[in-house]
Amino acid sequence: MKRKQLIWLTGIFVCLVIINYVGRKKLPHAYAEILSYNQFYYQDETTRITRIYSTQDDSLTFEFGGSDIKDTNLFELFLDSTLFAKETSRYLTIMPAMGRKSYTLQINSRKPYRINIDFTPIKIYRNAGNSSELQFEVTSQDLLISNLRLHKRDIWNTAPYSIGKIQDKTQAKQYLYDSMKIASTDNTVSKVVKIASYLLKATQNRIGIPSDYLTGLNPIQQLEEIRAGHSKLWCGNYADIFAFFSSEAGIVGRYVGCGDQSGGVGSGAHAFNEVFIPEKNCWAYVDLTSGNVLVKINDQFLNTLEVYSLMKFRTEIPKDIQAFHFDGDSMQLRSFNEVCDLNRYYFHPGAKFVYTYPDFLIRSVPGNIFERALKFFYTKPYYAVYSDNIPATNFQLYFRLVCNYLLGASAVALILLIGKKIIFRFRQ
Numbered sequence: 001m002k003r004k005q006l007i008w009l010t011g012i013f014v015c016l017v018i019i020n021y022v023g024r025k026k027l028p029h030a031y032a033e034i035l036s037y038n039q040f041y042y043q044d045e046t047t048r049i050t051r052i053y054s055t056q057d058d059s060l061t062f063e064f065g066g067s068d069i070k071d072t073n074l075f076e077l078f079l080d081s082t083l084f085a086k087e088t089s090r091y092l093t094i095m096p097a098m099g100r101k102s103y104t105l106q107i108n109s110r111k112p113y114r115i116n117i118d119f120t121p122i123k124i125y126r127n128a129g130n131s132s133e134l135q136f137e138v139t140s141q142d143l144l145i146s147n148l149r150l151h152k153r154d155i156w157n158t159a160p161y162s163i164g165k166i167q168d169k170t171q172a173k174q175y176l177y178d179s180m181k182i183a184s185t186d187n188t189v190s191k192v193v194k195i196a197s198y199l200l201k202a203t204q205n206r207i208g209i210p211s212d213y214l215t216g217l218n219p220i221q222q223l224e225e226i227r228a229g230h231s232k233l234w235c236g237n238y239a240d241i242f243a244f245f246s247s248e249a250g251i252v253g254r255y256v257g258c259g260d261q262s263g264g265v266g267s268g269a270h271a272f273n274e275v276f277i278p279e280k281n282c283w284a285y286v287d288l289t290s291g292n293v294l295v296k297i298n299d300q301f302l303n304t305l306e307v308y309s310l311m312k313f314r315t316e317i318p319k320d321i322q323a324f325h326f327d328g329d330s331m332q333l334r335s336f337n338e339v340c341d342l343n344r345y346y347f348h349p350g351a352k353f354v355y356t357y358p359d360f361l362i363r364s365v366p367g368n369i370f371e372r373a374l375k376f377f378y379t380k381p382y383y384a385v386y387s388d389n390i391p392a393t394n395f396q397l398y399f400r401l402v403c404n405y406l407l408g409a410s411a412v413a414l415i416l417l418i419g420k421k422i423i424f425r426f427r428q
Helices: 002-026 037-041 122-127 159-163 170-179 188-202 219-227 235-248 304-313 341-346 358-363 369-376 395-427
Strands: 032-034 048-054 060-065 073-079 082-089 092-094 099-107 112-119 136-139 253-258 270-277 282-287 292-297 321-327 330-335 353-356 383-386
Touching: 002 395, 032 395, 037 282, 037 304, 037 383, 048 136, 073 092, 082 092, 159 235, 159 358, 170 188, 170 219, 170 235, 188 219, 188 235, 188 270, 188 282, 188 292, 188 321, 188 330, 219 235, 235 253, 235 270, 253 358, 282 304, 304 341, 304 353, 353 358, 358 369
Parallel strands: 032 383
Antiparallel strands: 048 060, 060 092, 073 082, 073 099, 099 112, 112 136, 253 270, 253 353, 270 282, 282 292, 292 321, 321 330, 353 383
16 A cells, blocks of 8 residues: 555656646746736835725725825815815715815825815716716826735845845945945935946946856955956846945845846846835836936936836937936936937837845855755745736746645655655564
C-alpha cells in the first residue's frame, strides 16, 4: 500500500514540478498584479466616496474612505453658496434637491469638493415607467468615486530599499548638501530638479553599456566610478542612483519600467522614476536618461501614464506642456514637444509599464537557503503592471502561488513518506 502511495505521490510531485515551471517561467504575468490607473495614482490615504445608496424615503447615503475620514465627521454641503445640509456622523445622509444640481462638500472643515448629483424621487422615477432601482447619478471632478482596493503610498516608497544599500550616510549627506545644494527649506520640486541637474552634469556624455561590475556597487560607488570615467551607465543605473539620493532627501519615489519581451518580440525596455509631490498631491514622471524631469502643464505635473497618453494620441504635443530638460550644463524649462524623442521611442501604443514593489527588491537576492525558501513562498506580487494589451485579471499570479504551495506541500509529504519507509526498514 505504501509503495502505491509513494508511486502516486512521486507522480503528483513530478507533475507539480512541471506545472510550477510553466507557471514561473512561461506565464508573462505570474509575478505581477494587474492594476487600473486609479490604483496606481490614488492612494488608500485619498479622500474618496466608496459607496452611495438610496432608501425608500428618497434620501442618499454616502460612505467615505481615506485617512481624513474618522468615525465621526463634520459634513457640510453647500448649494449655490448656501448651506444645504450639515451632519456630524460616520456617513453623510441627505435628501438631495430634484434634478441636476452642483454642490460643494466640505469634510471636517478641509478642502472643498465639487459634486454633481442628478436625482429623481423614486415615486416620480417609477411613474415614468422606469423599473431600475437607480434614480440618481453622482459625478465629481475633485473627489474620487471608487470602491477599488487602493494601496497606501508607502508601499511604493524606494527608501527602505535604498537605505539598505549603504550604512554610512556621511558621504550621501555631503553630496546632497554640498554638491547638490539641497536646503531644508526647498520644496519637493526644487529638490528633484537640483538632484537631477547635478547627476546629469556629473554623468554627461557617459551614456552607454556599463561595466559588468557597476550594478554590484552601491549608488554612491556607481556615481563615483562613472564620474571617474571607469564606466558608462544606462537607464537602470540612472534610476537607481536618482532613487537613492531622492529618498535620502526625504522624497517618496518609486521605480517604473516599460517594455516587454514575449513571443520572441521585444518592445523596448527602459527604466526611470516617479516621485510623489505632496505640495500638488500627485505623482510626477522623472527620466534622467532622456534628460526630462517633471513634465508639466501650467502648475500641474504629469505622471507616467499621462505622459504616455500624450505620446500615444498626439503627433505634436501642445506648446503649453513643458519639462525641466537638462541642456548643456543646467536645467532649462523647455517645450516638451522639442525634447521628447526618447519618450516617443519607448512610449509607443501598447507599451507595458511595470511599477516595482520595494518590499520585493529587498528580498530579491536571497543570501541563504532559508531566504531562498521565503522568496519561493512569497505571497505578494513582485511588481504591478499597466497595459492596454493585458486583460484585467490576476489569474496568472494566483495560479503560480497555488502551484508553489502545492509543490511545497507535496514535497513535504513525499519526504515524510520516504522517511517513514526508511525508518520502517531500519527497524526490521
